Amino acid sequence: MRAILSTQPAIPAGTLAASPQPMLRAPGGLLLRPWEPSDAAVFLAAYQDPDIQHWHTRQPASEDQVREWFDHYRKAWTQETGASWAVTRGGGQVLGRIAMGGMNLDDGVAGCAYWVLPAARGAGVASRALTALSVWALGEAGFHRLHLDHSTRNLASCRVAVKAGFLLEGTKRSDAVHSDGRHDMHLHARIRGDKQLA
Numbered sequence: 001m002r003a004i005l006s007t008q009p010a011i012p013a014g015t016l017a018a019s020p021q022p023m024l025r026a027p028g029g030l031l032l033r034p035w036e037p038s039d040a041a042v043f044l045a046a047y048q049d050p051d052i053q054h055w056h057t058r059q060p061a062s063e064d065q066v067r068e069w070f071d072h073y074r075k076a077w078t079q080e081t082g083a084s085w086a087v088t089r090g091g092g093q094v095l096g097r098i099a100m101g102g103m104n105l106d107d108g109v110a111g112c113a114y115w116v117l118p119a120a121r122g123a124g125v126a127s128r129a130l131t132a133l134s135v136w137a138l139g140e141a142g143f144h145r146l147h148l149d150h151s152t153r154n155l156a157s158c159r160v161a162v163k164a165g166f167l168l169e170g171t172k173r174s175d176a177v178h179s180d181g182r183h184d185m186h187l188h189a190r191i192r193g194d195k196q197l198a
């Protein structure tokens with residue numbers, strides 16, 4: 001049974017799930033859309049990239065498992081716990097992934113994560129996708145705070161966060177394990193009303 005809340009929820013339960021997961025547009029013809037079963041091969045292939053393997057320790061083992069993950073993403077939307085989008089060129093070619101997780105509707109907070117396929121990197125895909133996600137999440141969707149963390153050694157991810165208006169709030173010492181051991185993690189956040197910094 002759901003506990004009684006002594007404050008108003010930032011987003012009343014059921015609000016997000018009342019509509020399908022939205023498609024979000026970003027400059028340069030990017031369209032963020034829910035994953036489709038036919039994306040399984042490219043999604044699996046992404047995890048062959050050494051950088052994605054290094055920074056994302058949870059990896060799918062097969063296309064079947066990827067499709068199970070896609071099912072889990074759909075369920076997460078209906079349960080209002082998370083959402084994952086394919087970052088695409090106009091809805092077709094998949095360029096990357098962006099996701100929200102750990103949604104807390106009472107407080108209006110959620111975490112963000114992303115990767116971009118090697119061939120699409122360095123063209124502003126991640127930062128444009130993260131900005132579009134933030135504008136929707138902190139606007140129409142009603143979230144108050146989005147946070148993300150990355151290893152202090154992942155300079156590209158740090159730059160993406162800053163370009164999308166996520167201020168650096170501090171360093172979480174020894175907070176995560178990557179393929180070469182424990183890493184200190186930067187915590188960044190963007191809050192409703194923060195001005196876009198870049």
Ligand SMILES: CC(C)(COP(=O)(O)OP(=O)(O)OC[C@H]1O[C@@H](n2cnc3c(N)ncnc32)[C@H](O)[C@@H]1OP(=O)(O)O)[C@@H](O)C(=O)NCCC(=O)NCCS
Pocket residue numbers: 051052055114115116117120121122123124125126127128149150151154155156157159160
């Ligand atoms: C991090 C990642 C998502 C960036 O995607 P992207 O689409 O190339 O990002 P953008 O083009 O929007 O921005 C990248 C920025 O990082 C900078 N950058 C790239 N490599 C860098 C490096 N080694 N050191 C410093 N900055 C770097 C780029 O110059 C660019 O900044 P600029 O626009 O000011 O020049 C992509 O490299 C990736 O998927 N890496 C592997 C997985 C990963 O790290 N995921 C994030 C885990 S927290």
